[in-house]
Amino acid sequence: MAENEDKKIFTRGNEALAMAAIEAGCRYYFGYPITPQGEIPEYLSRELPKVGGRFLQAESEIASINMLLGAGALGARVMTSSSGPGISLMQEGISYMAGSEIPGLIVNVSRCGPGLGGIAPSQGDYFQATRGGGHGDYRTPVLAPGSPQEMYDLAFLAFDLAFKYRTPVMILADAVIGQMKEQVVRREPLPPAPLPEWALTGADGRASRLLKSLFLAEGELEKQTLKQLDKYHEIERREPRWEEFMTEDADFIVIAFGIIARIAKSSIRMARKQGIKAGLLRPITLYPFPVEPIQKLSARVKKILVVELNTGQMVDDVRLSARPGTGIELYFRSPGAGSLPSLEEIAGEMERRFR
């Protein structure tokens, strides 16, 4: 498409992400079809071969994540994408990647569950994404885009983090952010990254290398996990990202992410017109969670309203972050066709609770 050559394009969130992945140096994609992320493989199957990359439709999500593990072990920038059920199937592989310190990007364009559920947007995979749905003590950075522009931008960030910390990184989007089109401003593609010094390439002129997650000897696994824990602590210190909107003078704060945060912004504008001094804090990184700004705001504001498109998951992190005694309320819509709240609905909740 001609429009792709411009720096300003009008495009779907899923396509923006796929485009950015290539520009961030991703050359390998392994994935299995699922709605609502279909445009990502569709775009990459067309575009990757043009830049010398490889696209492979894997036979399953389990194969996908393990191909990611194999390709990632060579230091390649590699990604997969899926949704709900597919992401569940990847949990063992993600745990292995985390345990073996192999980077890679996993995109979850979230749909509603549990089970087959439906294909409407959802934030019901928050726990899975932020708590490590797989076994063992690990975390993966989780980035939550709020627009096609951020689908684009966060793909760059995701690869940065993945290689900086040698970890799988998840982008947790939702069906609306993935499917909607909006204007996206592109940046310069990244130059090729140097091969990391741990990458497997064949033991040519050096000792052989090994990437593994099995640590059987006494004390070995504990040491390894504590090393990783240091890494997670560093991530928690250095990498939280969030957006604040009209918080400077706010008496009330809404906390929401992804599509809900977008809608809530409009609600806040509406509420402000009605004289409610509300603001929004939008976590961009769900892990690391933006603890500090919430702590700060919670010391000042009268009430916090958490709005989620699930039955209440992020609210736990807000409670764990806010100062003791902060009034924290939850408004949720359980995801499903037709349950995305409107701006008026959220504004109504603000009215009810902040008045």
Add this chain to the structure above:
Amino acid sequence: MAENEDKKIFTRGNEALAMAAIEAGCRYYFGYPITPQGEIPEYLSRELPKVGGRFLQAESEIASINMLLGAGALGARVMTSSSGPGISLMQEGISYMAGSEIPGLIVNVSRCGPGLGGIAPSQGDYFQATRGGGHGDYRTPVLAPGSPQEMYDLAFLAFDLAFKYRTPVMILADAVIGQMKEQVVRREPLPPAPLPEWALTGADGRASRLLKSLFLAEGELEKQTLKQLDKYHEIERREPRWEEFMTEDADFIVIAFGIIARIAKSSIRMARKQGIKAGLLRPITLYPFPVEPIQKLSARVKKILVVELNTGQMVDDVRLSARPGTGIELYFRSPGAGSLPSLEEIAGEMERRFR
């Protein structure tokens, strides 16, 4: 074995659980080998055929959980067991069972991760178990036995809850509880349970039945999820179980579960001798978490010490449960060979923090 015929037996946790499952009416087992739960399938492959049951070693954990789903859909009492990586692979299936309201018992005799990790005991799957490691908004009751006796007792409870609430139930044990032998007192086997009225049996003399998790029509999934949420709220109200040990006069409380709670009890006895008035709260159900007793205790005691064999997971639930302002500290050992804390070690921590 002759000893099995007695009511008092000296047996391994894993065997106690398998035995109890049969006595609780379980007649079907589907599972895939993994350490450290091998004695469960070993026992059941020998004993199930004797009581007219079926034992099938499935080709994988994914097959296992889906066989569970199929057998459970017929209203049968059915179980599987696995550990870490295998449980991760079951997440999609567990989510489907929850979404389709199909009961069944999933046993995780936990080993350490992430990845292949090791086979030492671990509590690193706490998040996965309690937050729904699978996609979507669902929960599964999680029972955490602290002894072979409880491996036995909780198997009965697990089937009770599974059928009462039409939900998969997890028993989250660990390698020590599963492998150790201790005295177990058996009870009378349950009489056969009547077939639930939703069970698939063939549409003979009635309308055909359907068990599914796909709800596509507008509003349908939201309604279904809210119905399930009511169920979870009921579970949270009615089913928390915990043990208190020397809490009546305690100034300090240790909160721990499973093997750690066992060890901590000895540590508390030791601490008491040194004049530290400590007590223990041991959650037996991890979901529903025993919020109320922790709330009550936290209003009274000077400090709470959470002890975990992971890098700190249950501590979140304690923080979410305790009164604001409660002093909550965490002591953890990251799991791995040789990292199980001794009673002296935990006592030392109590000394350090409670003095």
Add this chain to the structure above:
Amino acid sequence: MKQVFSRPPELIDIPSHFCPGCHHGLIHRLTAEALNFYGLRKKTIAVSSVGCSVFLYNYIDVDTVEAPHGRAPAVATGVRRVLPDRFVFTYQGDGDLAAIGMSEIIHCANRGENITVIFVNNSIYGMTGGQMAPTTLLGMKTATTPYGRNFSNDGYPIRMAEFLAPLEGVAFSARVAVDKIANLRRAKKILFQAFQTQIRGLGFSFVEFLSACPTNWGLSPVEAARKVEQEMIPYYPLGIFKEKKETDHL
């Protein structure tokens, strides 16, 4: 005058959600006819799968459980072990059965589970919008093979009926088509044979239906049926690849 063709009562009388000319509708009807012929409605437990046919239970009036994508054979195994005297069938697409569900179908077949598998090979992922399936023909353009399926990147289209046949547990394996009346009538016979295989307790029976997906093939229904004849059947020959006459394991 006598009614010589009517909807079998096992096929619920509602409009279908399938695209015009989609062969799923035909295969659903044949399935209902087979259930009807053998009087199986009251003792059948169906396992639906994930794909365009996920709504099987909206159309076929039997007890049904919905399996996760690819896992119907495992679900059916669970069913079979609990109620060995019921009639059990799965209905699965080619993405479902031959991609993500490969392990489950092979092990189920190898165990000789006494179930019938209705396998709908339309050489594409219908429901998700036309991506390559394991069965997509070489050279065929799909949403994820924009330059045509290429062996050296994507592998060969897989012939499931032949592939499964050598497994000891397989009692019956065949491939049929419903692209025109002669094939359809033969398909019906063969499906009935598969049902009988199960009824007689001979073990695992498998019928692969070549099926048109006009929507994702970008063809009219009539052209799509023609593509089955002209492109699919040459690569996927019709026929019976295995047929046990009696149980060998009892």
Add this chain to the structure above:
Amino acid sequence: MKQVFSRPPELIDIPSHFCPGCHHGLIHRLTAEALNFYGLRKKTIAVSSVGCSVFLYNYIDVDTVEAPHGRAPAVATGVRRVLPDRFVFTYQGDGDLAAIGMSEIIHCANRGENITVIFVNNSIYGMTGGQMAPTTLLGMKTATTPYGRNFSNDGYPIRMAEFLAPLEGVAFSARVAVDKIANLRRAKKILFQAFQTQIRGLGFSFVEFLSACPTNWGLSPVEAARKVEQEMIPYYPLGIFKEKKETDHL
């Protein structure tokens, strides 16, 4: 005097963790010899799997990545796609490859990934303590078939080398044994042939090794080797089942 037999340098000089008489040690050595013969050490990426052979990387001195149980072929595919000019092999047990990893091995084979798979069929789960494998012989007692493997409950032992051979992507498929010197020498030749298949870019190559597990068979090493000859080989015939001489897809 000249040294006529010595440890290949690719086989790291440390004691092995295998039980006495376990054939894994032999298969490791043959693998190291093949790497040595073709000078592959510097350009090899090995994929280890989960089973008694998980410590492959402690013994074979090449770059290695550890795959989750059963997924080595998928991991190898990831490797292969990034570095098409390296030598890539997996080393997998029968539980790993033929049970949990069935889907991955078939799809990898069907894609014709240019890798070599070393498949160790000891008809048992070694590492986890002797449970039934997909390859366990009928009648054999294991930890999970205390009354002997029974077809009607547990299915038939599966012959992977034959099963995979018909797939178009498979360039080479064979079964060998190392129970006695003649078989071992033939095994070595065939393994070398498989390596060559990859080196020549012909596609997927597969060598199934029949292997003794004295520990879980409850036999002495010598008896165990005899069981390979007397019970395994009759059911699992040795031989080459597919051998492509040139690429058909370039």
Add this chain to the structure above:
Amino acid sequence: MDNFYTDIIFSGSGGQGVMLIGNALSLAALDRGYLVTYMPSYGVEMRGGAANCTVVISTEAIGSPVIGFPEILVAFNRDSFERFKNRVKPGGTVIVNSTLVPDYRVERKEVRVLPVALNALAQEIGDERLMNIMGLGALVELIAVVGTGDIEKVFPKVLGRNFEKYRDLYLKALRVGAEEIKKIK
């Protein structure tokens, strides 16, 4: 630019080219300096032939691209008319294809219905398939945010080579649609 906001649902069946005109409108409004979101229906929603998309055009940052209660509905067939007609906001408008929905009726007083016999008119100018473009012409005339000229400019992007080939037809369809609305609005 003055503060402005509107949202439109285009709705019809699969083959009717609903997505295409939604895209065209979006790009034109974008060129005019508006903020725009476009949200298509997707996945199983599309099975059975339904297709719809929502376009929001605004001068302020747009919250939700998903609109439960649109200001404007453009309904190309009966199904979509029935599905969405009662969701149109009070004060809103429905453009309905009266060829396929001759008995269109909205029970609510506060909603204005503008019938255009799209199939019939499109057939008249030579190709029934142009009905979507004609619908777009009607909509553009109604909202008066972008002109048909703006639409013309983005046509090459969304129609590709077809536009070169059938330029006049497309433009004519656009015009006829606009004129129909002028007549009745």
Add this chain to the structure above:
Amino acid sequence: MDNFYTDIIFSGSGGQGVMLIGNALSLAALDRGYLVTYMPSYGVEMRGGAANCTVVISTEAIGSPVIGFPEILVAFNRDSFERFKNRVKPGGTVIVNSTLVPDYRVERKEVRVLPVALNALAQEIGDERLMNIMGLGALVELIAVVGTGDIEKVFPKVLGRNFEKYRDLYLKALRVGAEEIKKIK
């Protein structure tokens, strides 16, 4: 019953019957009214031939069945001796099989070492494999919680039919082990 607590690690290689005597001790102590836990090594730990188990006997509820630093170690071979000898608690005891570990040495003063030539003595009474029973006899004599008579009572449970067949041999092994300890403790 007076307050009592002890813990023992039995350790050797796979074939040496370590688990069996751990079980026998556990059952005997249980019969005597003690609380008992038994914890085996398992899984990959056992590959390469190592095997060990830990028995805790107590009058109070037992916390951990896993003991990092045992009061007593019974080591049947060199590997296990080397692995555990430095973990024995100050004041603790090691019973070591001096046939296979002739050069046993514990560097720490506070640990008592009691060598018994188990293989040799077992061979003397007719079957080297009885070394584990002999080791148990030694241990029982040492801890004096249960008597050899108590062990005898549980033997049918843990040895099954073998016990009926070789009853005298087993009892003799038990006795010889106990006597050896008497000599040197």
Add this chain to the structure above:
Amino acid sequence: MGKVVINIERCKGCGLCLEACPKKFLSIGDKRNLNGYYYVQSRGEGECTGCSSCAEMCPDVVIEVWR
């Protein structure tokens, strides 16, 4: 001599039935049903033998046949 009864509201106009009719008895008309499909109808010439081919080939089970 046969007769076909077509449930026109269920017809999706796919044309598979007409292809199957040995008598070319059926055709797609120029009227749409409520779902917008041009539905199948008798061509008004030739004769239906009641062979059922059309009905058997209809994926939507739109046709009943009498004979």
Add this chain to the structure above:
Amino acid sequence: MGKVVINIERCKGCGLCLEACPKKFLSIGDKRNLNGYYYVQSRGEGECTGCSSCAEMCPDVVIEVWR
């Protein structure tokens, strides 16, 4: 004429080498190595041809052969 060099500490006494020796040149002795295995040794009779069979059959690569 050949010679075998046996790394006795690595030998696990499995006996596969002796089975393989056409000359029955090897046997398991009555001494244990540090790992407790009775290890393999020359029987002290017959003659080694240096054919390598023993070494090739040893899973633990314990034997070197010279000729």
